[in-house]
Amino acid sequence: MDSFRIDIVNAEGPLFSEDAALVIAPLRDGDAGFLPGHSPLLAILRAGALRVQDADGGEQAFYVSGGFVEVQPRHVMVLADVGERAADIDEALAARAVEDAARRAEEQAGKTDYAHAEAELAQAIARLSVVRRYRSRTPYSAPEHTR
Secondary structure, eight states: OOOEEEEEEETTEEEEEEEESEEEEEETTEEEEEOTTOOOEEEEEOSEEEEEEOTTSBEEEEEEOSEEEEEETTEEEEEESSEEEGGGOOHHHHHHHHHHHHHHHHHHTTSTTHHHHHHHHHHHHHHHHHHHHHTTOOBOOOOGGGO
């Protein structure tokens, strides 16, 4: 299987840099998959799971809070506002962050900071979803209905 380079960078610096056979990114308008040779694209990321599959079928998942993805035929660059490996996320802390963000959103209802509190809640929920769905997942296996 052909491959291309993917680099994931967050505000703290480089997070991941390897060859990949497939990248699935959470774009603003829905998830999109990128294969080697994809035509150039610049897109906005939303909070969610960024998945990277290698040529052997192994998959790694990352949480990204937003940012941009630049796709070139032989390279994908992810510039994430916040990015972390799903395997490194503490599920209990992520669940607590959802509870805290929900409480803040409830407290801000009808106030000027409500939209900000709602955005924090959406990001916390996306992060918890990533860790619950992808943390223990090892090699990628296609869902039964796609085989």
